Amino acid sequence: MPKAPYKVPTASTPAWKKDTRKNQKLTWYVNADWWNKSFGKDMVTKQIKKDLNVDIKFVTGDDTKLNTYFASGSMPDLITIFDPNSKVARTANQWAYSLQDLSKAYDPAFMKDAAKDTLNWYKLSDGKTYGYPSYSNTAADYKSGDIAPRDAFVIRKDVLAAIGDQDFTTPEGFVKGMQAIKEKFPKLIPFGFNDFSGANSSLENVVQDMLGVPITKDGKFYDRDLDPDYLKWLEAFREVHADGNISDDSFTDDSNAFNEKINAGKYATMMLGSDVNHGTNLQTWMSKDKNKAYEAIEGISSTEGRERTLSQAGISGFTITYVSNKTKNPSKATQVLEYLLSKKGQMLTNYGIEGDTYTQDANGEVKWTAKAAKVQSEDASAWQNQYRIGEFFLMSHDKWKALNKDSYVQAVWQMQKWGQKYLTPQFDIENIAPDPGTQESRAYSAIQTNWSTTMVSLIRAKDKAEFDSVLNKYKQFQKDNNIDQINKTRNEKIKENQKKLGEN
Known part of the structure; x- marks a missing residue:
């Protein structure tokens, strides 16, 4: 490992503040063709470029391209992948520098800002950690109240007001409630759920979380799909379908069709997974008439008295980023990771520049400036391409979004508040x-x-x-x-x- 080209500071000072080199260059490979390769043109990456004196060339591709890098031995400086269970991740000690060694040699601040539990989670058999994830939520994050739940059983407000006293918490009451909806609102689809293009819709893990189905039993794997409580609810869904209150289209709709129906308020109720991912459509419907907006209620509950165990992104996170041991500039690559992981980097990538796009009060609460709020609400293209706030997320974490409730559309606020008390980690069964x-x-x-x-x-x-x-x-x-x-x-x-x- 090359010696640092500057005097390595203590953990209290990030190394980028001590590195006076100019015009440094890095190549960063992201294993996804959809990643925005632009750098230095939008507000967020312009500031990164300025602060770190670095120009980053992004390269994108798929597993084939990634494997070509390994076969050729010519590696980019930074590599981001998405599968912690892949051979690439499991053999990282053969092709990447450990984060512990990088931090010690170039930037001790990194180990100060990195979450200990996350580092331990990604340790390999040699006791060192090579990749660091985005959106890695630790047990402390779950307990903090700073991360929002993502799933809920929701119903249109006007439907709830019109159908009288219905009990959606029991299988029997659920079937009757759907019948009541059909009678009052014959043009609506009584019960909807996420499309099946992302595996098993929201009718599998999301329903199981609603029922508090265990993830392990006596410390061993528990087959949640065959849980008796869950099967009772599948039988209830069978009755709802037999009554004509689940549309057969729901089994074949793609994500676009599902979102279009949310956008138009066609579902009376939904078992909604990842509400934030559907926030734009929920907000579009809410903007037409707030009295018809979707809200979370206590529905689909355990017949055995178990508490709900709602999940969020786990400790494995989303993306995982490594520094290649072939890089000629490991010090600058380490600085990039530290900068993005630090408070300064998190505030920049999530909110932009203080005073220009956001303000922060003494309690830490963040609010958009009038200028930023106007762009966010009226010009989605400019928000994405000129500002890139919330888009440059390769080291982002959910807890920072909690500083500004407007990080999420208003249509999901009630759903998030409803589910907060039920958040429960499921780390034991990640990557098994x-x-x-x-x-x-x-x-x-x-x-x-x-x-x-x-x-x-x-x-x-x-x-x-x-x-x-x-x-x-x-x-x-x-x-x-x-x-x-x-x-x-x-x-x-x-x-x-x-x-x-x-x-x-």
């Missing part, structure tokens, strides 16, 4: 799938695919007998595809996770 490329991984993928079709078949079954028959076929499919060995692997990885988290 069999390793890619193994026979177990292929069997696991087959089971996942089979469950997706099984769940739809269960809801569309004509009666309880067909429901039971479909379910038994799935259980047999699991056995035929070596589910016991897959669960053994899951249990081993759960133990590893618990060790990382200091639980055993």
